[in-house]
Amino acid sequence: MRIGIIGCGQLARMMALAGLPLGIKFSFVADSGVDTDLSCVEGLGIIAPWQPGQSIEALYQALGKPDVITVEKEQVDLHLVQQLETYCTVRPSAASITQCKSRIKEKQLLAKLDIPCAPFTYQVDLAQSAATLGLPMVIKSLDEGYDGKNQWVVHDNDSLNTLAASENFGDHLIEQWIPFDKEVSLIGTRGHDGDIHFYPLTENVHRKGILIRSTAPAKHISPKMEAAAQDYMRRLLEAEDYVGVLAMELFVVGDQLLVNELAPRVHNSGHWTQMGATTCQFENHIRAVAGLPLGATTLTSKTGMLNLLGVAVPPMKALSSSSSLHWYNKESKPNRKLGHINFTAADYVSLDQQMDLAETHLY
Amino acid sequence: MRIGIIGCGQLARMMALAGLPLGIKFSFVADSGVDTDLSCVEGLGIIAPWQPGQSIEALYQALGKPDVITVEKEQVDLHLVQQLETYCTVRPSAASITQCKSRIKEKQLLAKLDIPCAPFTYQVDLAQSAATLGLPMVIKSLDEGYDGKNQWVVHDNDSLNTLAASENFGDHLIEQWIPFDKEVSLIGTRGHDGDIHFYPLTENVHRKGILIRSTAPAKHISPKMEAAAQDYMRRLLEAEDYVGVLAMELFVVGDQLLVNELAPRVHNSGHWTQMGATTCQFENHIRAVAGLPLGATTLTSKTGMLNLLGVAVPPMKALSSSSSLHWYNKESKPNRKLGHINFTAADYVSLDQQMDLAETHLY
Known part of the structure; x- marks a missing residue:
């Protein structure tokens, strides 16, 4: 094959x-x-x-x-x-990719499936959007949106007036700014036969819009929240007759979840599955698109991932018995994703300590 | 690198x-x-x-x-x-490889380090060997010994006389035949800094001298036996200043262990580590020879391995959520090792059932 x-x-x-x-x-x-x-x-x-x-x-x-x-x-x-x-x-189909490529199509799909997400406007001018959504609000281009690219936060009326004078922004998606407690993501995979497996929710920390750390499972997530996230993704997977791995980023606000973004592919916040799950997201995506039975997504240990952003050479010295290195062979550039390290530990305290140490050492 | x-x-x-x-x-x-x-x-x-x-x-x-x-x-x-x-x-050094290439050098090393193995003779004729060791006994060539190749069991005096008339066999290693309960193996790895990690003992089943199934951890092994096996390997690794993965096959006789063979490399009976251990034997060998810190050899789940011997095409249908396939891309020949399937389960009953089913389906 x-x-x-x-x-x-x-x-x-x-x-x-x-x-x-x-x-x-x-x-x-x-x-x-x-x-x-x-x-x-x-x-x-x-x-x-x-x-x-x-x-x-x-x-x-x-x-x-x-x-x-x-x-x-x-x-x-x-x-x-x-x-x-x-x-x-x-796989996933051109139609599924199309839905996720455009931010507005994605939002419209979420709305259609009754999946909670930040209130938004589209084809509405800035002043009216501000009146509807309140400030701050986030202006996002319709595509080329990943790693926090092509989006701006409008905090106050002065900025709003300056922006409104310069451009209409009616062809942008405008979202209410969500004062979230943290960001989590759900990686799920669906086989050609409709079989669905979810990895545990993962907690993500970004730096200048780029993912720097993930921890799985996410801390302080109730079974009800986990079930809600899985329910949202199941609706999406089934509505799209989706085959492969789908990633869903969510905001945690109290005990509520709001879907922020979708990615019709394996995702940086699922890299930890290479060390902490029975089958990693990459193998499961390949199994799904190849029409093979999916592998178990069971967690084998608390696991963390640290991105290597702009790190010039593979940090071999950061390796330990409880970590593994993935290096991509790319040319080094500032803030470029050049590799990642996965960490495993029996408890969060030890996991956080390892990741803090490595992060301090590297950055 | x-x-x-x-x-x-x-x-x-x-x-x-x-x-x-x-x-x-x-x-x-x-x-x-x-x-x-x-x-x-x-x-x-x-x-x-x-x-x-x-x-x-x-x-x-x-x-x-x-x-x-x-x-x-x-x-x-x-x-x-x-x-x-x-x-x-x-890595391992030419000297270490030399020790394991020759069956007699290997036996002499075991004897020198007081590591229990089957009694043997060398440069002694068949009749005298039989008088010393008793029958049955096993005649083994000095090298090219793997997958049960180049060895014969002499069961009775008639066979002994026939063989003695045909050839002297004085240049062979002759061993007492051990009525073992089962065969297990220990995979260990030693870093350039002397750090040593062991995987749990693995239970192996052979068919016509070729490994067909492994189960980890081996059943009914007391902590004392596990410790004895690790002690034997530690002596070998340190005596040889060995760097890399070493495999040691052992016979279980009651609560005693006798070392049967060594392999200065990753080993078929360690393939299960790809699914059932934090770091697999292959990565740990690479880490060791590259001078990197070793990865944890912790068991993540009960795991089994089934060799795909002479199976013509990758048995994609044998895949399930609790198994993973490794296919080597080799041309199919009878009894040739063409791939393997790893299985994981919460308990031995479920593990054995899965492996029995796959074995029946495949052979």
Whole structure:
């Protein structure tokens, strides 16, 4: 079996590394304008260069006629994905990717399925949005939204007036700013037969909009909250007839959960599953898209993940008996995700201590 | 960092797959006379063909000047290993590999370290050996001994006389036949700094001399027996200043343990660690030879391994939520090790049921 992956970054790399043991072969679509650093996936399969306008037939051939195609990101050329669907199965489907690529389509889907999220406006000007939502509020572009990119918080009327004078922002999604207690995420996976498995909720800490740390399971989450999050994701997975891993970011406000964002793919906040779950998110995504039975998502230990942002060389000295390193082979740039370390411990105190120590040492 | 591996089989494959996530690069020595099927390691690094008599300098260059070299088997050209040691570190050392390559050197080492093993003779003729050891007894060649190859059991005087008339067998190792209750193995790993970690004892079942099933932890093993096995291996690791994974096969006779064989490498009876331990044997071998801290060998769940011998295609249908597949991409031949399935369960009953079902389905 051969699986094609659209994208050549670390998520493609880790999907391939999780699928190779099963005897599956991989191919990667390198969009010439976007995928400039191919070092993550070099040596792991066929790399097929492509750019918009080029033949899809030729690309499909160059990929070695994969049995199924998947994506490592939602910011893909949707026309490419739709055209590839005429050659082989694409999982998740082009329709599911489309829903998550656009912030407004995503919000509309959440609203349609009665899934709680921050109140929002769309195609409404700034002043009216402020009147509806109150301040602060968050202005978000409709796509290219990940790692906190392309979004601005408006805190007061002065800023609002300045912004309103410069641009209408009616083509943006405008959300009420949520004073959340913390951010958590749910990683779930659905097989082609409808079987669904969830990992425990994960607690995430961001730094300048970029994920820096995850802890699983998230602390102080009641069974009721866990069940609510799973219920929301189940509605999404079933409504979309979704196949593969889906990631859902949520705000915790008291004992309530509000869905913030979806990602139709494996997710940075699920990297801990490589060390702390029976089957990691990467293998489960591969199993799902390959039409294989899903693996158990059972937690094997309290686990944490620390991203290596802009760290120049693999921090081999940070390794210990209770940690493991994943290095992506990318060229180092400030704030770039170059690798991560997973940590395991019997309790949160020991886990936090290890992660604090490593973070202090690295940053 | 680059690691060179002598050998191109499934053990080389799984070491590379465990080391790639750390950002380590791999090269493989393909001995032209032995490593005819390279499909296990294709795509995972540089494959450098070599045959005895060829330049070691050229081989070292072709391997991309690795920082360290290791082996996937003890049946290697010792001259090659010794010569490579003049170019870079070899772990375990040529001296350690030499000890385990020859059955008699291995027995002499065990005897020297007071480690219990089956009584044996060497350079003694068959009749005298039978007088010393009693019948049945086992005749073993001095090397090329793995998967039950090159050994014969002599059950009675008639067979003894027939064999004695045909050949002297004085250059063979002759052992007392041990009526063991079961076979277990211990996988241990030692870092360059002397740190030692052991996995729990594993229970093994062979079919026609080839391992078919492993279960970890082994059943009905007292803490005293576990401690004895660890003590034996610790003596070996320290006596040899050994770096890397060492495997030790033992016979269980009542509450006694007798060491049967050693392997200076990752071992088939440790494949279960991919699913049932915090760090698998492959990653720990790579960490050890790379000079990194070892990973925890803690058991995460009761785990079993079923070898896929001569199975023509990857048995994707045998996969379940509590099992994972490892397929080696080798050409199928009868009884050839083509892959394995790992199983996990909360208790032995459920584990055995799953493995029985898969075994019945496959064979």
